Amino acid sequence: MAQMHNNLSPAEGIWSLRRLPHMDEAQFSQWQTLLEHRTGITLSAERRSFLETNLGIRMREIGCNSYQAYYEKIVSGPDAIREWSTLVDRLTVQETRFFRDPDAFRLVADYVLTRPREQLRKRPLEGWSVGCSSGEEPYTLAMVLNECMSQLELQPLFGITGSDISKPAIDKARDGLFNPRKLMGMDEELKTRYFRPAERNTVEIVKSIRERVCFTRLNVLDLDQAPMHGMNIIFCQNLLIYFRRWRRREIVRRLAERLAPGGLLVLGQGELTDWQPPGLQRLPSEHVLAWIKRQTDEE
Numbered sequence: 001m002a003q004m005h006n007n008l009s010p011a012e013g014i015w016s017l018r019r020l021p022h023m024d025e026a027q028f029s030q031w032q033t034l035l036e037h038r039t040g041i042t043l044s045a046e047r048r049s050f051l052e053t054n055l056g057i058r059m060r061e062i063g064c065n066s067y068q069a070y071y072e073k074i075v076s077g078p079d080a081i082r083e084w085s086t087l088v089d090r091l092t093v094q095e096t097r098f099f100r101d102p103d104a105f106r107l108v109a110d111y112v113l114t115r116p117r118e119q120l121r122k123r124p125l126e127g128w129s130v131g132c133s134s135g136e137e138p139y140t141l142a143m144v145l146n147e148c149m150s151q152l153e154l155q156p157l158f159g160i161t162g163s164d165i166s167k168p169a170i171d172k173a174r175d176g177l178f179n180p181r182k183l184m185g186m187d188e189e190l191k192t193r194y195f196r197p198a199e200r201n202t203v204e205i206v207k208s209i210r211e212r213v214c215f216t217r218l219n220v221l222d223l224d225q226a227p228m229h230g231m232n233i234i235f236c237q238n239l240l241i242y243f244r245r246w247r248r249r250e251i252v253r254r255l256a257e258r259l260a261p262g263g264l265l266v267l268g269q270g271e272l273t274d275w276q277p278p279g280l281q282r283l284p285s286e287h288v289l290a291w292i293k294r295q296t297d298e299e
């Protein structure tokens, strides 16, 4: 019986069998504003049913029966912070996979392979995957860097940080266990080198890669609080597409500040148009949107 699930009272259980309450225009606008204010994500009118469904599921789980009551819980309830953290995970698109954008990773490899060898030998390369979801992107970056170092016959001197607003996504990334579906399209040799079969039909990233990658929870709207500086590679794909144009620019400007001179910034195709970020030099690639940070005396 539905009443038996999720610790709902019988009355709440009956409610859970009913249809979702209708969300009126003012309520939709209130949720849109809250989500954008706190995460940067804009929800178009076409995504109202997505919002209704996901709020509805969560409201049923906790036995809350109106959008307004749930809104109050999120903005001023005693457990507001924790509840928001659960909700934000439900309202963000977390789709990802290993080597999702092969051209972009090829560009990263070219970038590393053409750096002065002496620099690579002496200073660890620092990479950052912003909006890393469950970790496939930062682990891919680690594999690419590892391949480059091995090709150059250098010690694997590099570290990658993955950051995301979603705590469950970060927890999953830290576990390093993946459904083999996430490896679809990957080179067989790389699969064998970097994954091992693990529990319940999952695959596990090998330790040598895992220990080069760390994860942290970070809202990209709070970049001021991020301790990352002097990054050699910043990879930020499929996050800014949910943001308004002015905000994308603002975030790119801030990410650029976190790059080391000569560092590489990679976004998703089409995520930033008609604007040249100051201090960055666009790389001439047809398929990848990427820039190099100018050395200060070039500015």
Ligand SMILES: C[S@@+](CC[C@H](N)C(=O)[O-])C[C@H]1O[C@@H](n2cnc3c(N)ncnc32)[C@H](O)[C@@H]1O
Binding pocket: 038, 039, 040, 041, 092, 093, 094, 095, 096, 097, 100, 130, 131, 132, 133, 134, 137, 163, 164, 165, 166, 169, 218, 219, 220, 221, 236, 237, 238, 239
């Ligand atoms: C579609 S995934 C992209 C994953 C990966 N970058 C890729 O391209 O495969 C978007 C990720 O951005 C995260 N996200 C959304 N808003 C965010 C914010 N304000 N700060 C940090 N991460 C955010 C989501 O939690 C989600 O994991």
